[in-house]
Amino acid sequence: MTTLDLAGKEAEDRIAVASNWKLVWWRFRRHHLAVASAVLLIFMYLIVLAPDFFSTQDPERTDARQAFIPLQAVHLFDDGKLSPWVPAVVGKRNPTTLRMEWTADPTRKIAVHFFGTGYKWKLLGLFETDRHLIAPVDPNQRIFLLGSDRLGRDQWSRIMHGTQTSMTVGLVAVALSVVLGVVLGGISGYVGGKTDSFIQRLIELLQSVPTIPIWLALSAALPRDWTPTQIFFAITVILSLVGWTTLGREVRGRFLALREEDFVLAARLAGCSRLRIILRHMVPTFMSHIIATSSLAIPVMIINETSLSFLGLGIRPPAISWGVLLQEAQNIQTLALAPWLLIPGLVVIVAVLAFNLVGDGLRDAADPYSH
Amino acid sequence: MTAIDPLLSVRDLRVSFALDEGLVRAVDGTSFDVLSGQVLGVVGESGCGKSVTMRAILQLVERPGRITHGAIRFRRDDGIVDLAQLEPRGAAMREIRGGEIALIPQEPMAAFSPVHTVGEQIIEAILLHSHRWQAGRALSRREARDITVGLFRDVGISMPEQRVDAYSWQLSGGLRQRAMIAMALSCKPRLLIADEPTTAIDVTTQAQVLALLRDLQARYDTAIIFITHDLGVIAQMASYVVVMYLGRVMEEGPVDDIFHAPKHPYTQALLRSIPSLHGKTRVALPVISGALPHPFNRPTGCPFHPRCPDAMDRCSAAVPKPMPVAANQLASCFLHHDEAEP
């Protein structure tokens, strides 16, 4: 046998003993875009864990005199030396439009440093600290990396906090959907009969509803005096009420197919309990599919949350989500004046794209024969 | 080889598929002839390149597959044309495809579109090549339909008028295959390629379809290339046999010589693995040792040598050329001659 044959043989042996998860990982790794997107998403969830660390100032801090300041880019070098700074801006009121017009002040530079100190915040609500990724050296200065809105709030810091809300809504809503989908879909597929057809009709009913109007109505029915946290969870539940149906269908399909498989029969003959058969023998075989489908459901949830909040009936201020931020961009005159208010929308698009790419990559990896 | 010009002459045909994992040489230097009115049997294990060879004749090899080398000379009324040189989607090739060379595919179930009636699909073929029925004038739909009904009657479909308007999934497997044969015959082809036409149907129907094909062959004097892995079917149908292994011809000759005096160890092994009425009972059937090599790991030299009981040192070093070993019989084996491929 030649060495080449041996290498091939080793590869075959490696594949033969690899677990299903390893196989999925190997196939996923070949989709470079999906891997890059996964890295991006991991980074975004780091922001979710500690948005304050990435913020440069308190997202709620307003100053009407600093409204609509354009982007201030971070420059790393000053006179060839590593010394990060952002250009300062000066505002002049336009005598005819009475609007503030901001221009970069070439004479002044605001020095910034990494891991500097700023306002106080609590990591995971426990450990108090005042460290930030980027902070002005002089704590009395304000920097607006992505500009400011009509109330002079810092868009960069607000996007960081919006990321926390929107990405969490997506994740929690999908987690709820998965639970509902797996339980109801599983019952439907495993029990069959009347239960099955009832759940199927329910799914059809929910899927044929125009979702946004119903969500709006449900969300309008929420009591006005609820706290942002209560609203947040209510919106999540509302979103997952329809979201579970796709997963439910898929799980049911898998159950129906698996019920007839020999290994399930074997487990039943061996005296396994129903629950054990479902949890130990059936669920693991389509776990990877559920994960792939879920990762494709998260972006749908994010778009839905953003749309609801944008219309004013989702997450409500003072809570910050991407949709809430985009409400600032609703007025076209304002937008023409401050186009950077659309940046949260770009963040939405990038996040949704990343989720879709990861989801498609996972789906291909979980089931190479589906296409 | 023979005095008469062959209808189809395949010479050193090579077809390869460029896959992500590497190049698969599915057909690797195959040569054979088909004479007018002859039934040629092509036999071999699955994956030996039979079907790909036939697709290559019709220029139906799909991407990433490609004919890389060789000639497929086909005799027409106005001279000989090399099919391998024709544009696969060009007018000349489409004229021959379906008109002069027809195909009976392997799975009659999936070979018809389920949303068009079988009649519609056959009428379409007749209209495409209507000059083969009526020189100078295009056939009307009505006429094409009448021809279809006549063909259905010829292939033994009862109630042909009604069956023309049926969908393929409303017909039984046997009827479907008969309809497929009717479609293949619909343009009076000179050469019919039957790609395992009886594999997917049950044994009784299989016998009927084979009898029908023999009968039609005699009536229309069409040449048939009959592909199968079933040696029993070959013995019933073919007058001349080509044995293929891993994209190469191992042995060829008249059916009696191949069955009674096989020269190539592969043919011998194949024949030994057929159960016989006269053999001892309760004895394990001999099998060909080893497995078909993975397509990316083609053996060097004679493709059969790793599994061959009579392999010699030379077999792994050089590829034996097909050479005459008896009156009308050729074999590619160093046991019988010393000629290697260049």
Next chain:
Amino acid sequence: MTRYILQRLALLPLLMVVYSFVIFVIIQAPPGDFLTAYVATLASSGSSISQEQIEAWRAQYGLDQPMIVQYWLWVKHLLHGNFGLSLEYQRPNAELIGEQIGLTLALALFSFVLTWAIAIPAGIYSATHPRSLGDHVLTVINYVGVATPNFMLALILMWVAFAYFDLSVTGLYSPEYADAPWSWAKLADLMAHLWLPALVLGIAGTARLSRVMRANLLDELNKPYVVTARAKGMKEWRLVLRYPVRLAFNPLISTIGWYLPMLFSGSLIVATVMNLPNIGPLLLRALVNQDMYLAGGILLIYSFLTIVGTLLSDILLALADPRIRVEG
């Protein structure tokens, strides 16, 4: 076939009952009833209403009765075409909805046609030229199209039109036609305004549909009947259009079932952002102002349109696919 359609038709009233009940529960959920809110609104605007009138309405809608009775009265009024009164507009809801329903349908249908007219050819091209440059470009467009919320797309378009071309792309009519009676010129003007919102509305659906078409067609192109058709000597493009495209098309018909609800959902957002006459923004205002009978009426119309759309798609599917037609 007739039996199949009749079966589906028989389901329609049943579904409407289920939907109307769910909708009623939702619009009843906020605290207080519509009359209390109505009186409060009137009082805040300085006008008032006689006690007898209030009592008459209270009886008419059964507001002091259990919810199920209220539901029954609501449905009874609905069946007589009485959708109730709007608090905010002080006008019958049926009138308010009636004024906008036509343009709502026009936008959705136009968007639907646009979606199919773009997605099907794009899907066919991608599937017949897999991994070509064009396929990759379309794939990128599809990914971005799916990822862009349609209000975002509307905002970007409006901003670009306003900031760089000084154009206003909101509304459905030019000012001179806004109050003009219907004429061909007005219709042409409407079409000129309608295509952009229709495109914005349809972009995500177009992207999804063309991906479905591509995947279906790629599957179909590998089926043996395609080889059979090729072996007949058919021209390649004719063959592709006649057989695999036809088969790949059938499952798409069933996507109408989820696509119509998606269109109505989306039209609410796009119409709100682009300020179009549409029942979507009307619903949004009604919900914000707790004008619940108006909201309920609109929700019911949405559900009805969706059910009818799904029904049509089922019938179309049966017509297109003999396997369902003959056996269903």
